[in-house]
Each structure stands twice: as structure tokens, then as C-alpha cells.
Amino acid sequence: MTFDKNTNILIVGLGVIGGGYAAALTRAGFSVSAITKDRETVDYALRHGLVRYATTEIDEDLIKNANFIIFALYPTVFIEWVEKYQHLFSPGTLITDVTGVKGSVVDRVQSFLRYDVEFIAHHPMAGRERSGVEYSDPEVFVGANLIITPTEKNTREAVEVIRELGKILGFLRITELSAKEHDEMIAFLSQLTHCIAVCLMTCKEDENLVAYTGDSFRDLTRIAKINEKMWSELFLMNKDALLAEMNRFIEEFNGMKNMIEADDRTALMEKMKYSAEKRALFDKPKKRD
């Protein structure tokens, strides 16, 4: 497949990510259509010009006509969808997904996929703490990171299509990892942080907290406004890697507790100094609100 303005792009699942992809690609002059679950989402997407066409139906002609299909569904729903409807793909179609775990998705889908269709997985490291097309925003991808997780079954051309897609969406760093490396990275950077935010939010009952909070607590719990259906699925699909990162964090946290218990100000200051230096590397190049 070549990826240009003649490519018929189909997005399956117009949630906050699918909707953002649709908006950005349409704005860039591509022809984008969509299949999504709810009628209201279709109406919203058409009303706001996110796509040229959208439907809640498994529209056979639409699927056949697509050269490039982007699945923005929950991992389990994505796998089921492909199993059920892959007979509708045209030969040579390239499919990709945006799901946040890869180890239990990529091999699985590639193992049952038709030989004349290619699946290349990627993960946009951006999003919103809200779900639904009405929160989608093509700007969240600008300056963000994108990870492609090719396997030995993938062609170089497919990787290049995703790189091109990433550039169009405005991603800054586009990198390749194995599914296993990706899942370890995500367990640390994304899943562990969500676990921490949720626990911080739920561990103390005090109705006055709101009146006393500062920005630190707000920052650390922004992602505690979590989509429980999606994240519980992601956590359990990446259980081993996540548990390893949770244990790593607990060990570090207990180490810091020991310093405080021992009144070891020197060790505390050293640790904080290292933390501050390291954090400076993570500032985002582009400012966002």
C-alpha cells in the first residue's frame, strides 16, 4: 500500500483517539470515513466535519474500499472485530491499531490474520483523561511521542506508512520497539502512573481535602479521572510487567521512607537533587495548556 491523498482511510472506533486522528487527517486533506458504535458519535463527527462519511453499520463496501484501516478500539474488541470481519478486507489492505498494550494483541492478531492483509501496531503516547468523540482534539498529538511495534512479519513499507501517519499527526519522536519492550515501557510510564494516581485519590477519606488542595495533588491525580473499563482491561492484559513496575516503585518509596525515619537529610537532599536534574530532561518541547 502506498499512503497518499488517494488512500481511502477508514477509522473504526471514533472515541477520543479515533476522533482526534479523524480530525487531523481530514484537516490534512485525506479522505477519512468511519465505523463507530453509537449514532450520536456519527452525528457529531459529521456535524463537526471530522470525516467525510460515518456509519454505525458494518458497511461491506466501505470496508472493501478502504486501503488503510485504523482501529481505535479497546484491545479485546479490536481482536474480536478483526476475527469476525476480516473476510471483508480487500487484499493488500494495511491495518493498524492504537491500543495501549501490544504483547497480547500483536502476535494474536498476526497469527489469525489473512495472509494478504498486513497488521502493523502502533501506540500514540497522548490522550485525554476523558473519553468520547466530543473530547477528541487533533492537537494532543502535536509534540507527543509515538511508538511503532513491528514484528518480523511486518514489511518496512508498513513501518514507513505509520511513520508518515505520525508525522501528519504532528508527533515529535517516532520510535520502534518490540511488543515486549513497549509493554515494559508502558507499564512504567503509563500504567504505574495511573495506579499511583488512583491510589492517591482513594486512600484518604476527608471531605475537606478539596478546600485545602494545591496544584501538586491536582497534578498527581489528573489521570485518576480514569475510564475504568479500558484501564482495567489494559492493566490485566499487561499484568506481569505492571506488577514488576509496581514492586520497583514500592522499593524506592520504602527507601525514601527509611531516609525520613532516620532523619537522613543528606541522603534526602542527594535524592531530590538527582530527581530535579533528571526531571529537567522531561520537559515537553512544545507548550500545551
Add this chain to the structure above:
Amino acid sequence: MTFDKNTNILIVGLGVIGGGYAAALTRAGFSVSAITKDRETVDYALRHGLVRYATTEIDEDLIKNANFIIFALYPTVFIEWVEKYQHLFSPGTLITDVTGVKGSVVDRVQSFLRYDVEFIAHHPMAGRERSGVEYSDPEVFVGANLIITPTEKNTREAVEVIRELGKILGFLRITELSAKEHDEMIAFLSQLTHCIAVCLMTCKEDENLVAYTGDSFRDLTRIAKINEKMWSELFLMNKDALLAEMNRFIEEFNGMKNMIEADDRTALMEKMKYSAEKRALFDKPKKRD
């Protein structure tokens, strides 16, 4: 003391908080002078019109002439300063501080303070992860929370002055707590969150993290860019309360780990749902950059 446009306000310590107070009060039409450690800070403050006058000297006339003195120093430095120079205060002067721990500060200062000077403590729940007057910004207080920690030695008038100060600076919720309640609250909302951010930042060595990070990790580690001198002091001055909150968090975090280990999706979803509902209450009324 009455607090109006005739009040001579002296700010001791033009850091990121002292500088912000100075800027906001000057902008509101008050007469503000300052004593601060470094010559460059004085120059900056005068050049940017944050104060009408500033000096690095212990200027006796300036101190005598002040009706209202705001100390924006590290807790230990504040205590030493008052011990050393309180003979320079005029009778009837009101002094306040902005330090982030109160239990080991308020009683201590009130115990040795002259009978004819009143010390009322408060804590602005706002700040920047950077230090220094050049990062000060009067806007950080707008919409934020302010806690006053009066004791039985304080007058109602002094509390009202701090309330008035808070309103001028733009704080949204102004509340009163005992020093002990304040320190417990701060241990949870501010100190625990800083411990978490630091540990998240330091627990994994991987030079590629930057290339793969998303906003979640950035959000949870923003405050890991920490001033090690100030925060190690604050942690150790509030050690018991902080350790209690660290233990509370570890217990909750281990509970979540158990749910994941047990593949208990129902319990995970329930916890996340509760987290999301609770977090919705914490959104800040006013939008900031």
C-alpha cells in the same frame, strides 16, 4: 493593626512566594518594601517594580516603620530571624509567615515572641516548582487555597487581616485549621505527592524514557523538579505526619496490587470508578496556563 492602603508592608525574603506577594500587593496599590539576601534579587525587584524599596541590609528604620511583616523564608531561617531581630519590631506590629509546616513553627515563635507583637501563621497553597524571584508570579495565587492556622494566642483581628490579604492576592478558599490539622493535611496533599514524584523520577534507570513518555508521567513528575534544601527541611520538620501518610499510601497501593495479581477486574473497576468520581470534585474553578 488595621490593614489598609496606609499599612507599611515589609516582606522578608523575596523568593518565588515573597516575590509573588510583593508584585500582587504593589499592583493592588499597597506600599511594599523588602529585605532579602541577595543583591541581584533586590535589583530584579526594583527593576520590575515589585516593591517601592528593597535592601539586603537589616535596615532598622525600615523594620521599625513596618506595621505588617510577611516572612517568606525557610522555616528554620524564619525562626532564627525573629529570635535575632525581634527587638527591632515596633509595638503593635503584626507578623505572618508562609512556611509549609506549622506545628514546629507556630508554637515555637509565639513562645519567645515579644508580648506586644502578634504572630499569625498562614500557608498559601500555591507555588512554582522553580525557586527565585525571577519565577515569581502574582497570578499563581488566583483561584488557589489559603490556610490560616491561628492559635488561642491570636486575635480575631489578625485572622481578619490574613483573610483580607488572601482576598487581595486572589485566593479562592480561605480556611482556618489548627497547626496540627494543617500539618496532617499538608503531609498528605503536598509532602506525600512530592515523595511520590521524586521516587517515580528516580526508581528506573533507562535513558530512553524521555523518548517514550506521555503526559501522565510528565504530570506525575512535574514536582520532582524539587528544591532539595527547602523540601528536605519541610519533610523532616513534619516527619511523623508524613510517615503516617506514606504508610497510608503504601497500604492502598498494595491493595491495588493484590487486585491485579488476583485478576479481580470487578474490584479494579469499582476502585477506578470511585477514583474518577472523586477526582471530578478537584478540578480547579479557574483555568491556568
